[in-house]
Amino acid sequence: MIVDRSTHAGFKPEKPTLFGVMVSNCAARNRWVLYKKGLEGEVDIAPPRLLGDKGTKSPAYLALNPQGKMPVLVLPDGQALPESAVIEAYLLDKYAGVGPSLLPPTPEARGRAALASQILGLYITPIQGCMYKQMDATQRCDQLQAIAFQMDVLEGVMDPQGPFVAGSEISFGDCALFPTFVFFTEILPKHFGWASVFEGRPKLERWWAEVQKDPEAARVIAEMRSGLADWESSKRWDTLGISAQVADGSFNWSCN
Numbered sequence: 001m002i003v004d005r006s007t008h009a010g011f012k013p014e015k016p017t018l019f020g021v022m023v024s025n026c027a028a029r030n031r032w033v034l035y036k037k038g039l040e041g042e043v044d045i046a047p048p049r050l051l052g053d054k055g056t057k058s059p060a061y062l063a064l065n066p067q068g069k070m071p072v073l074v075l076p077d078g079q080a081l082p083e084s085a086v087i088e089a090y091l092l093d094k095y096a097g098v099g100p101s102l103l104p105p106t107p108e109a110r111g112r113a114a115l116a117s118q119i120l121g122l123y124i125t126p127i128q129g130c131m132y133k134q135m136d137a138t139q140r141c142d143q144l145q146a147i148a149f150q151m152d153v154l155e156g157v158m159d160p161q162g163p164f165v166a167g168s169e170i171s172f173g174d175c176a177l178f179p180t181f182v183f184f185t186e187i188l189p190k191h192f193g194w195a196s197v198f199e200g201r202p203k204l205e206r207w208w209a210e211v212q213k214d215p216e217a218a219r220v221i222a223e224m225r226s227g228l229a230d231w232e233s234s235k236r237w238d239t240l241g242i243s244a245q246v247a248d249g250s251f252n253w254s255c256n
Contacts, residue, residue, distance in 0.1 A: 011051065011060060012078040017044040018087070019051070019061070020071035023227025026084040026125070027071040028179035028220045033091045033172075035216040037099035043073075043091075085121055088172060102175065104166040109159070113166040113173025116157050120176050123150045128180065131187045132231070134240040141251040144192065148255040151184075151201060158203040163210040170214055178211045182224045191237050192246060192253040199256070 018034070020027025034043055048070065052058025056068045065072040065082040073081040073090065081087050092102060104110045123146070129135070130143035154177070159166055165173035181197070185208070188194040198205035211217050237243045246253050 011064065011074060013044065013074055013076060015042065015044050015076065017046050017074045018071055019046055019048050019064075019074065021047055021227065022223040023231070024070045025128070025179035025183055025224065026069075028182075028224055029084045029175055030071055030073070030087045030091065031223070032175050032179070032216055032220045033088055033102065035219060036102060036175075037091070037095055039091070039095060039098065042095070042098075085117060085176070088175065092172065102170070102172045104169065104171045104173070109166040109171075112157060112159060113171050113176075116154060116165050116173045117176035119150060119153055119157065120180060123153075124180060128183060131183055131191070132236060132240075132242070134242075137245040137248070137251060140242075140245065141253060144188075144253065145255050147184075151197070151204065155201045155204050158207060160203070162203060163206050165207065170211065170217075174207075174211055174214075174217075178208075178217055179220060179224060181208060182221050182228075186225065186228050191242065192255075194254050195256070 018027070018030055020030070022028070031045065034040055034045070048055040048058070048061050051060040051064075055061065056065075056070060061072075062068055064074055064080040067082060069082070071082075071084055071087060073087045075081070081090055104113050127143040127146055130140045130147070157165070161167065164170050165177065184197045188197055198208065212221060231237075245251075
């Protein structure tokens with residue numbers, strides 16, 4: 001999807017600019033591509049507040065992405081590309097000759113990577129807020145159960161030989177998944193009592209151990225963990241009533 005709102009936004013950066021915050025798993029997905037392909041000199045990274053004090057709700061930001069979500073990539077001509085999967089595809093295409101391609105070597109492997117990405121986008125990203133946003137306890141528990149189910153689906157998608165999503169080399173399929181697994185591994189055991197995110201999911205467990213060894217992935221994971229530490233310091237789960245819901249004990253929060 002390409003949204004041309006340059007006449008409304010009035011923002012034309014000197015270089016392509018990716019707007020997002022460090023804790024955002026969707027923005028993290030795109031930062032990994034920039035880091036991995038060595039594009040930090042080609043593409044700037046900026047927080048949404050650069051466009052206004054209200055961040056993603058500022059009029060200038062909404063002119064670029066009317067959904068009011070992160071990330072959005074703004075090109076020098078003012079053209080805006082919202083949605084992390086779209087931005088990822090653009091970067092891999094635009095800078096195909098720079099750094100690693102991040103594309104698996106066969107159509108079958110590319111299909112596997114695309115499937116993992118699609119499962120994340122369709123079935124996990126829309127409900128991931130159940131881990132950290134305010135909502136009814138019944139809805140929260142139902143969505144956590146759905147996340148557990150989708151992890152089982154992803155376990156079945158992973159290449160049997162691994163260690164990465166689509167085989168022996170890291171690719172855009174891993175890029176799609178690993179930032180969200182930062183949320184899973186940091187939040188689910190600590191706030192919802194999960195003994196392990198990877199119980200009964202040995203391929204995902206092996207994958208997670210390997211993906212953290214990638215230098216650029218490790219950098220992104222550290223950035224996200226810093227943002228999550230800020231959430232912890234602000235007592236987000238207490239303030240939003242999530243801790244009280246879990247303490248009630250009326251629901252199967254551990255999803256076992």
